[in-house]
Amino acid sequence: MSEVVLENLTKKFGSFVAIDNISLRIEPHEFFVLLGxxxxxxxxxxxxxxxxxxxxxxxxYIDGKVVNSLPPKERDIAMVFQNYALYPHFxxxxxxxxxxxxxxxxxxxxxxxxxxVASMLHIEDLLQKKPGQLSGGQQQxxxxxxxxxxxxxxxxxxxxxxxxxxxxxxEARAFLKELQERLGVTTIYVTHDQSEAMSMAxxxxxxxxxxxxxxxxxxxxxxxxxxxxxxxxxxSPSMNFIEGALKKDGEWSFVAGGLRVELPGLSFSxxxxxxxxxxxxxxxxxxxxxxxxxxxxxxxGSIIYLHLNLGGFEVIAQHxxxxxxxEGDKVKVRLDPESLxxxxxxxxxxxS
Amino acid sequence: MQLSRAQKIGxxxxxxxxxxxxxxxxxxxxxxxxxxxxxxxxxxxxxxxKMASDPLLRVSLINTFYYYxxxxxxxxxxxxxxxxxxxxxxxxxxxxxxxxxxxxxxVSPVVxxxxxxxxxxxxxxxxxxxxxxxxxxxxxxxxxxxxxxAMPTIIIANGWEYIPFVFLIIFxxxxxxxxxxxxxxxxxxxxxxxxFRYITLPLIRPIMLVAFLLNSIGILQGFALVYxxxxxxxxxxxxxxxxxxxxxxxxxxxxxxxxxLSILFLIIVGVFVFLVLKFTSVExxxxxxDHEQV
Amino acid sequence: MNRFNLLLLVVLLIATAxxxxxxxxxxxxxxxxxxEIFSYPPVFIPLKITLNNYYAQGTYYGALSQTAVGSIPxxxxxxxxxxxxxxxxxxxxxxxAAYGLVRYIRxxxxxxxxxxxxMIPESAFMLPYFLMISKAGWINTWWGLIAVxxxxxxxxxxxxxxxxxxxxxxxxxxxxxxxxxxTFNIFARISMPMAAPGIAVAxxxxxxxxxxxxxxxxxxxxxxxxxxxxxxxxxxxxxxxIEKSFAWGxxxxxxxxxxxxxxxxxxxxxxxxxxxxxxxxxKG
Numbered sequence: 001m002s003e004v005v006l007e008n009l010t011k012k013f014g015s016f017v018a019i020d021n022i023s024l025r026i027e028p029h030e031f032f033v034l035l036g037x038x039x040x041x042x043x044x045x046x047x048x049x050x051x052x053x054x055x056x057x058x059x060x061y062i063d064g065k066v067v068n069s070l071p072p073k074e075r076d077i078a079m080v081f082q083n084y085a086l087y088p089h090f091x092x093x094x095x096x097x098x099x100x101x102x103x104x105x106x107x108x109x110x111x112x113x114x115x116x117v118a119s120m121l122h123i124e125d126l127l128q129k130k131p132g133q134l135s136g137g138q139q140q141x142x143x144x145x146x147x148x149x150x151x152x153x154x155x156x157x158x159x160x161x162x163x164x165x166x167x168x169x170x171e172a173r174a175f176l177k178e179l180q181e182r183l184g185v186t187t188i189y190v191t192h193d194q195s196e197a198m199s200m201a202x203x204x205x206x207x208x209x210x211x212x213x214x215x216x217x218x219x220x221x222x223x224x225x226x227x228x229x230x231x232x233x234x235x236s237p238s239m240n241f242i243e244g245a246l247k248k249d250g251e252w253s254f255v256a257g258g259l260r261v262e263l264p265g266l267s268f269s270x271x272x273x274x275x276x277x278x279x280x281x282x283x284x285x286x287x288x289x290x291x292x293x294x295x296x297x298x299x300x301g302s303i304i305y306l307h308l309n310l311g312g313f314e315v316i317a318q319h320x321x322x323x324x325x326x327e328g329d330k331v332k333v334r335l336d337p338e339s340l341x342x343x344x345x346x347x348x349x350x351x352s
Numbered sequence: 353m354q355l356s357r358a359q360k361i362g363x364x365x366x367x368x369x370x371x372x373x374x375x376x377x378x379x380x381x382x383x384x385x386x387x388x389x390x391x392x393x394x395x396x397x398x399x400x401x402k403m404a405s406d407p408l409l410r411v412s413l414i415n416t417f418y419y420y421x422x423x424x425x426x427x428x429x430x431x432x433x434x435x436x437x438x439x440x441x442x443x444x445x446x447x448x449x450x451x452x453x454x455x456x457x458x459v460s461p462v463v464x465x466x467x468x469x470x471x472x473x474x475x476x477x478x479x480x481x482x483x484x485x486x487x488x489x490x491x492x493x494x495x496x497x498x499x500x501x502a503m504p505t506i507i508i509a510n511g512w513e514y515i516p517f518v519f520l521i522i523f524x525x526x527x528x529x530x531x532x533x534x535x536x537x538x539x540x541x542x543x544x545x546x547x548f549r550y551i552t553l554p555l556i557r558p559i560m561l562v563a564f565l566l567n568s569i570g571i572l573q574g575f576a577l578v579y580x581x582x583x584x585x586x587x588x589x590x591x592x593x594x595x596x597x598x599x600x601x602x603x604x605x606x607x608x609x610x611x612x613l614s615i616l617f618l619i620i621v622g623v624f625v626f627l628v629l630k631f632t633s634v635e636x637x638x639x640x641x642d643h644e645q646v
Numbered sequence: 647m648n649r650f651n652l653l654l655l656v657v658l659l660i661a662t663a664x665x666x667x668x669x670x671x672x673x674x675x676x677x678x679x680x681x682e683i684f685s686y687p688p689v690f691i692p693l694k695i696t697l698n699n700y701y702a703q704g705t706y707y708g709a710l711s712q713t714a715v716g717s718i719p720x721x722x723x724x725x726x727x728x729x730x731x732x733x734x735x736x737x738x739x740x741x742x743a744a745y746g747l748v749r750y751i752r753x754x755x756x757x758x759x760x761x762x763x764x765m766i767p768e769s770a771f772m773l774p775y776f777l778m779i780s781k782a783g784w785i786n787t788w789w790g791l792i793a794v795x796x797x798x799x800x801x802x803x804x805x806x807x808x809x810x811x812x813x814x815x816x817x818x819x820x821x822x823x824x825x826x827x828x829t830f831n832i833f834a835r836i837s838m839p840m841a842a843p844g845i846a847v848a849x850x851x852x853x854x855x856x857x858x859x860x861x862x863x864x865x866x867x868x869x870x871x872x873x874x875x876x877x878x879x880x881x882x883x884x885x886x887x888i889e890k891s892f893a894w895g896x897x898x899x900x901x902x903x904x905x906x907x908x909x910x911x912x913x914x915x916x917x918x919x920x921x922x923x924x925x926x927x928x929k930g
Binding site for chain 2: 657661668672675743746762904
């Protein structure tokens with residue numbers, strides 16, 4: 001079970017910088033998720049680790065050994081592709097057996113391993129079928145089987161669930177996580193779907209424009225995003241932002257236009273222009289508090305999203321729904337100072 | 353030039369093609385030039401100077417133009433019309449018509465020549481009989497034996513084979529137009545003619561260009577029908593350039609002049625293709641610009 | 647609207663009649679007895695049907711008449727040349743070249759080169775090919791004919807298969823790379839089988855082109871199997887052009903014989919042919 005270290009890794013396609021000087025370390029047994037919007041470089045990073053792309057500069061270590069010049073087959077990795085990339089002209093059995101055949105294993109050895117991994121993934125009945133005869137979920141399991149059959153040092157997954165329908169996706173998520181925990185194989189998982197990242201990862205690296213924005217466990221990523229990008233990218237609906245200033249007048253407060261939020265018990269190093277962020281669930285309708293006007297009511301079933309005008313700023317609040325509120329109502333809201341986050345207006349970094 | 357790893361691997365795969373290209377495309381060109389520009393023991397332009405005063409070449413060029421223009425107009429016109437008609441027709445026989453109209457394309461020009469000799473025979477052929485029965489013709493027509501009618505007969509024979517080519521390509525193009533566009537046009541209140549003018553035509557323009565270019569090249573390739581059916585005659589009325597080159601090379605055995613004529617032919621085709629590529633965007637539709645990316 | 651559709655139907659029926667009539671006429675001519683072939687008015691539906699034109703050689707105005715069976719030595723050569731040039735051009739030259747161009751060398755000039763190879767008129771190259779094949783001592787041999795026919799099949803296959811390889815998902819090849827296959831094995835064991843439908847289509851288009859080709863065969867061959875490599879179209883032109891034969895029954899039988907293979911291949915491949923002929927500009 002191996003660790004992966006990237007050192008000052010850069011990849012350019014012509015003049016386009018896909019990966020911009022990334023350094024990070026992935027621990028043994030970790031379920032490490034690369035999360036980012038399309039074009040963030042997450043897939044490129046995975047392909048660099050796989051050896052499908054060559055870095056422009058920087059080093060890739062697997063288990064302490066530089067693998068830059070090794071072709072994919074010598075890196076002892078396995079990969080699952082977004083479209084599964086099964087060999088359409090081979091049976092499921094041959095698809096799974098091929099990586100072993102190529103490595104010159106004996107027929108009986110191959111047979112034992114294929115049947116073993118097939119039973120683990122519950123695809124024993126499909127072994128004689130061709131990929132074209134399988135459903136999306138079955139193909140996905142075959143792709144997993146082909147990747148796992150070799151006992152790879154490293155398991156790479158490139159958006160493996162994005163071609164499944166919503167219900168299957170949730171099932172596959174739990175299955176994958178359970179499987180990874182059982183096998184303990186170091187896993188790097190690329191996705192643009194934050195719920196996948198949140199539910200499976202031990203740690204998440206948020207990527208944007210070829211740079212790492214933050215690496216942390218799912219809880220910290222959600223609760224304390226280190227910068228504006230992560231804060232805006234994680235969470236749906238997205239975090240509310242209000243631009244203003246942190247002021248000290250005895251106690252600290254945040255001032256933006258006609259809006260003033262007292263911050264008792266908090267302290268900052270200096271006054272500055274800042275952006276206040278808070279998630280929809282951290283703004284509550286209360287009897288006392290800041291005046292707001294309801295501009296839109298979006299019922300979502302178990303909860304309701306209220307679009308509020310808060311001192312001239314549009315924000316979204318999550319409302320449990322025990323009190324009937326309609327458009328145009330005037331309400332009072334409270335912000336919990338504990339849950340407020342402040343980002344420097346210039347750098348976009350979290351101010352602590 | 354330093355080749356990347358990918359280019360080196362790629363080279364390995366294209367070596368058979370490149371080798372073949374050198375031996376069977378570059379070397380023949382070299383042979384053509386070395387024959388055409390030499391004679392009497394040295395370099396000479398005599399083979400090209402001769403062209404200016406060669407009445408047979410003059411006739412061949414005029415006939416080639418006649419043959420090309422007549423064939424292109426006939427094939428493109430009727431092929432286009434049939435495609436539009438079949439596309440507009442709705443009925444169970446649609447698939448049958450498409451299949452039936454495709455059949456002539458599979459027939460070898462030599463077999464077409466044979467059919468034409470039999471069908472257009474003025475005495476026993478059915479065409480004359482039908483024309484007389486319909487009252488269109490009063491007397492037997494000597495299709496292939498008349499200097500005025502031999503070329504049109506060749507053009508019709510050639511058209512019989514290649515109208516389906518234009519038809520199939522344009523029909524395939526018409527089929528790719530999404531149905532919703534027509535529905536949207538109907539909702540917008542466009543007439544049939546307006547729909548055709550503003551939706552159908554602009555959308556199949558690229559495919560029409562492709563059909564035109566490839567059809568033209570096919571027409572210029574023509575040789576077998578003339579060789580088999582009229583042998584250039586009667587008189588020199590169906591002498592076309594490809595047939596003339598064959599005669600000069602393989603009947604008169606004047607290889608040097610035949611080489612010069614071959615170069616002339618290559619130039620004519622080259623200029624034609626160049627002009628089409630230059631003034632239309634057909635290259636893009638052949639997928640050439642796709643390969644520029646990445 | 648209904649009347650309009652009726653008009654279209656009439657146009658299509660006339661067009662279909664014209665498209666099929668010459669074939670019908672050739673086939674019934676091959677089945678007619680001589681007195682019905684040469685009769686006025688022409689016989690549109692033969693009363694007497696005979697297969698004599700297909701196998702029984704007779705004399706016609708003192709000369710031996712032709713039969714379909716008589717064309718077999720030429721037909722054998724046609725099969726060898728068509729299959730040989732199509733297989734070599736598609737599998738040994740076209741497929742690897744297309745794969746290399748699409749997956750490793752994306753160069754527009756190489757693509758243009760292939761397009762121009764396909765646009766060279768045969769009559770402009772017949773002289774140099776004749777000189778080259780003579781010098782190699784391959785005149786009137788299968789090898790000479792196939793070598794020259796590759797100039798038609800190899801570029802066509804390359805172009806057609808470039809489109810096919812381009813449409814294959816790249817990730818399957820990457821999966822094979824990770825699974826440990828060598829570059830050549832990925833091509834031979836993964837990509838080629840996946841492109842099998844394309845290879846079949848390229849083969850069929852080439853087969854038809856070569857089967858119907860006459861000009862190169864005319865200058866490169868002079869006698870039929872077993873002494874030479876002359877192909878089926880030259881059986882027909884030989885009797886029509888050189889002997890001025892009027893034995894229509896036998897010629898029509900031989901013509902029908904020559905028509906059948908390309909007709910079958912054409913009908914099987916019909917829906918792919920448009921894509922092939924338009925060099926991928928129309929997705930079939």
